[in-house]
Amino acid sequence: MSDQVTGISTGTEITGAQATAEPVLRRRNRLEIWLFIIPAFLFQLIWGWYPLVVAFLISFTDAQPLLPSTFTGLDSYMRVWNDPLVAMSFRVTFLYAGMTIALTFVIPIIVAILLMEMPPRTMRWMMLLWFLPLSPIANTILWKYIYNAQYGLFQYIATNIMHLPAQPFLNDPNQVLFWLIFPGVLLFGPGLIYMAALQGIPNSYYEAAEVEGASFWRKIWTISFPRLRPIISMLLTFGIIGSLQEFAWPQIMTGGEPEGASRTVVMYLYSYIQNQRYSDATALSVFLFIVLMVIIILFRTFVKEDPDA
Amino acid sequence: MSLFPKVGRKQGSVRIAWWTVVALLCLGVFLHLLPFYFMISTSFKTGVETMADPPTLWPQHPTLAAWQLVLQITNITSNNTLAAQLLDEPLYVYFWNSIFMTVTTLLISLPITALAAYANSKLQRGPIARWSFLFFIGTLMVPFAVVLLPTLLLTLNFPFALTEGSIPNFPGTDQPFPTLRIWDTPWAVIIPAAFNAFNFLLFKGFFDTIPNSIIQAARVDGGSEFNIFRRIVFPMSIPVFAVAAWIQFGAVWDNFLWPSLAFRSPDKIPTSVAIYTLMNRFTSAGITDANQAMGQSMAMKQLLEAGLSWNGLMVLGLLQTLPIFVMFIICREYLLRGVRLRCLK
Numbered sequence: 001m002s003d004q005v006t007g008i009s010t011g012t013e014i015t016g017a018q019a020t021a022e023p024v025l026r027r028r029n030r031l032e033i034w035l036f037i038i039p040a041f042l043f044q045l046i047w048g049w050y051p052l053v054v055a056f057l058i059s060f061t062d063a064q065p066l067l068p069s070t071f072t073g074l075d076s077y078m079r080v081w082n083d084p085l086v087a088m089s090f091r092v093t094f095l096y097a098g099m100t101i102a103l104t105f106v107i108p109i110i111v112a113i114l115l116m117e118m119p120p121r122t123m124r125w126m127m128l129l130w131f132l133p134l135s136p137i138a139n140t141i142l143w144k145y146i147y148n149a150q151y152g153l154f155q156y157i158a159t160n161i162m163h164l165p166a167q168p169f170l171n172d173p174n175q176v177l178f179w180l181i182f183p184g185v186l187l188f189g190p191g192l193i194y195m196a197a198l199q200g201i202p203n204s205y206y207e208a209a210e211v212e213g214a215s216f217w218r219k220i221w222t223i224s225f226p227r228l229r230p231i232i233s234m235l236l237t238f239g240i241i242g243s244l245q246e247f248a249w250p251q252i253m254t255g256g257e258p259e260g261a262s263r264t265v266v267m268y269l270y271s272y273i274q275n276q277r278y279s280d281a282t283a284l285s286v287f288l289f290i291v292l293m294v295i296i297i298l299f300r301t302f303v304k305e306d307p308d309a
Numbered sequence: 310m311s312l313f314p315k316v317g318r319k320q321g322s323v324r325i326a327w328w329t330v331v332a333l334l335c336l337g338v339f340l341h342l343l344p345f346y347f348m349i350s351t352s353f354k355t356g357v358e359t360m361a362d363p364p365t366l367w368p369q370h371p372t373l374a375a376w377q378l379v380l381q382i383t384n385i386t387s388n389n390t391l392a393a394q395l396l397d398e399p400l401y402v403y404f405w406n407s408i409f410m411t412v413t414t415l416l417i418s419l420p421i422t423a424l425a426a427y428a429n430s431k432l433q434r435g436p437i438a439r440w441s442f443l444f445f446i447g448t449l450m451v452p453f454a455v456v457l458l459p460t461l462l463l464t465l466n467f468p469f470a471l472t473e474g475s476i477p478n479f480p481g482t483d484q485p486f487p488t489l490r491i492w493d494t495p496w497a498v499i500i501p502a503a504f505n506a507f508n509f510l511l512f513k514g515f516f517d518t519i520p521n522s523i524i525q526a527a528r529v530d531g532g533s534e535f536n537i538f539r540r541i542v543f544p545m546s547i548p549v550f551a552v553a554a555w556i557q558f559g560a561v562w563d564n565f566l567w568p569s570l571a572f573r574s575p576d577k578i579p580t581s582v583a584i585y586t587l588m589n590r591f592t593s594a595g596i597t598d599a600n601q602a603m604g605q606s607m608a609m610k611q612l613l614e615a616g617l618s619w620n621g622l623m624v625l626g627l628l629q630t631l632p633i634f635v636m637f638i639i640c641r642e643y644l645l646r647g648v649r650l651r652c653l654k
Contacts, residue, residue, distance in 0.1 A: 032534040033432045040425030040445065043504035048448040051459035054470040058458070111337065114330050117312050127641065129338045132345065133633045136563045137581050138626030141588060142348055145359075145619050153347070156363045186340060192555060193511070196548045196644055200518065206312070216326065219312050230514060238449070238507065245452040248566055252585075266454045278458060285455035292450050 059282035076279040077286075086284065088260055089268040090291075096177055096250075096264060097243035104184040105239055109232065112194035113224050131191040140252050143183050170254050173261035180250055180262060190235055197231040198224065233303050237296060244292060352376065352623040359619040375620035379628075397575040400583075400628075407579035408632065410498045411561045417503045418557055419550065425504075426512030427538055431524055442513070449506045453566070460501060461570055464492040497571040498579075502561055508553040515549040516542070551643035558636045563629075584625045591622060 062072045080086055115126055134142075146153045147169045158167045169179050205223050214222070225232075247266040250256070256263030256271075265288050272281035313327060351359055352375055353368045380400070429442055459470040467489035469477075478485055491497050519542065527537045543550075565581045572578045578586075 033428050036424040036428035036432065036534070036538075037441065039421045040504050040509070041441075043421065043500075044445055044448070044506070047460070047463070047501045048504065048506070049444075051456040051463060051470060052448060052451055054459040054462075055455050111334070113312075114334060117330060118334070124641075126334055126338060128638070130334070130341060131637070132341060133559065133630070133637050134344065135581075135626065135630040135633050137565065137584050138348065138623075138630045141619075141622045141626045142344055145351070145622075146347070151360050151364060153364050160363060183344075186344065192552055192640070192644065196552050199548065199644075216312050224312075234510060234514065241450060245454075247452070247454060266452050269452070269454050273454070273458065281458075282455060285452060288452060289450060289455070296450065 055282045056286065059279050059286055061279055072279070076283040080280055080283045080287065085260065085263075085268060086265075086287075089263050089265045092177070092260070092262065093244055093246070093264045096181070096246060096262075097240060099177060099181050100184065100243040100246075101236070101239055103181055105236065107185070108191040109194055109228065112191050112198055113220060115195065116198050127191075127195065134187055136249070139183060139187065140249070144253065147179060170262075171258050173258050176254060176258065176262045180253060193231060193235065194228065197228055201227045236303075237299060240295060240299065241292060244288070244295075348623045348627060352620050352627060354620050356618040356620060375624050379621050379624045398583075400580075402576055403578060403580040403583040404628075406495065406577060407562060407581070410495050410579060411558055411632075413495070414499045414502045414561045415554055415557055417499065418505050418508070419554060421503060422505050422508045422553070423512050423546075423550070424538070426509050427516050427542060429509075430513050430516035431519070431521070432534065445504075445509050446506050449510075457567075457570070460567075461492075464497045464501075464571060465490060467491060492571060493573050493577060495577070498561065498564070498568055501567075502557075505553075505557055505560075508557060511549060511553055511556070512546075515546055519545060548644045551640040555636060555640040559633060562633060580629055584629055587625065588622060591618075 059076055060071060060073060062070055062075070111130055115123055115130065118126060149155060149166070149168060149171065152169075154169060155167060158164045168175070170176050201223065205227075206219060209219050209223060245266050246264050247270065250262050250264060251267055251270070254262045256267050265284065269281050269284050269288075272278075272284065313323060350367055353371045353373070354365070355368075355370055355372055355374065358365060358369060425445065429438055429445065433441060462470045465488075469486070469488060491500065523541060524537055527541050532540065562579075563581055564579075565585060568579050569582045569585070572582070
């Protein structure tokens, strides 16, 4: 008991004396920190890191599915490095990721900022309609129908309204990536996160700016954007990671066709797994991981996170 | 908020700008609703009409055939064996599986992730905080395809990510170590998703913005750390809980690759896998191809005549979207409730 009392008193004294000083924690609270952390720690260790380490070890063996595997060193890395289809899949992946970020990333931010301008009742309805979700499975069904070369909606628009020759859409190596990304332009992503972040900006900032005579764009540029910067930076990082790891959507829509023009790295990796070339698959994933790390580190060094910086 | 000035809203230029913004937003809403309209209208068309060229703007002969036929899959005792042979189990079994998995994951994952993020943000400090942060988010950079195989082995023989034959023996005996098999149960989906690194980052980002002085004041008043979290931090962070729940719900509900590997029994798979299987059966049977559909087997021809083609698939797609839609409405309510709390401050 006396221990607790002294703990509290020192804590208040320090915060009273100098605002930046760290308060002293009581021993009971120190125990509670561990209770907070331990469940997540165990789950992350067993289901996050353990499979990762195993996968990394597999890449140095010949990984036979049912036999004991033998150590083969860097053989699988050499095989993957010399595979011409790997270089091609990396090219496709970079193109896909670049196009995805360029075409789909900015729209939800602008929409979220503008939606916050609406009167509350209108905002509620527009928010509902703008960020209306569609299940990816339903999305695949819908767009397979729309892109159908015989009787799809887009074929009708292309031939009868725009008077173009019949378009192949997903069957043309030059168009396939654009048509894969197009649904993402129309159906928006993480708008709710931006709305949540925008609500955290105190209104007084805007009021102060208005007193100073700041214009519409000036307020967006000097208040909204800097305040959103941590969340934009985070979502951009994950946008890059996610689009470089794109798998399910192109796999279901095209399966990598035509001629591998839409086969991303992870899709190629999956085909390795299907052919039971497990060590090659993990070696390829190590290459992808290195590329990701380089991009993320470059990105982090050039983008500031702190809105007050 | 107030990007537009409070004073002088009646000015011409401000008015024009305001209505431009409104018009742009309405245009976006219109474009966004087109796919939904297209899905719903297609689900009311007849099977032959879905393959008409040019596509019809609204159903020429509106019919509930597709809805009835798809819902008959739920009724396995019905005489319509055509629908029954497409899926092995009634549809509600898959829905129940999906809902059980998703809700259990949410109930386990949100508290675990939020508590760890809170401890990392407010209670740990110095190098320990930095390293545990890296420990928690480090796996985000890894494509899921990489850990697919080890995770699968881990669900098969729980403490070992090894195949059946290579599990080490108990020292001194020829008995292999006992293993726990969670493969082919709902827990194979729930447990690997119990800690969500992305939500950890989301929570941590939010908890970082809570001023330390609030927590310090509660500590001085003698609250235990858990009570501080429950009584003070949790009510403040309801919007971010809503966003995290929404992200996690979508991720588990629509996950398709992992459940398609983690289950063998047809009565345990979630709707996403069931619908995908059904879609493949439809496509391979040729009833989505106008030319093939005519020359196909009797059974499929009957199905098409009964009205099951793209319209049936659209019904399934809409049914798959429905729970996500409900969750979206709920989360949006809580998000806006958080706004009101902030406005009162």
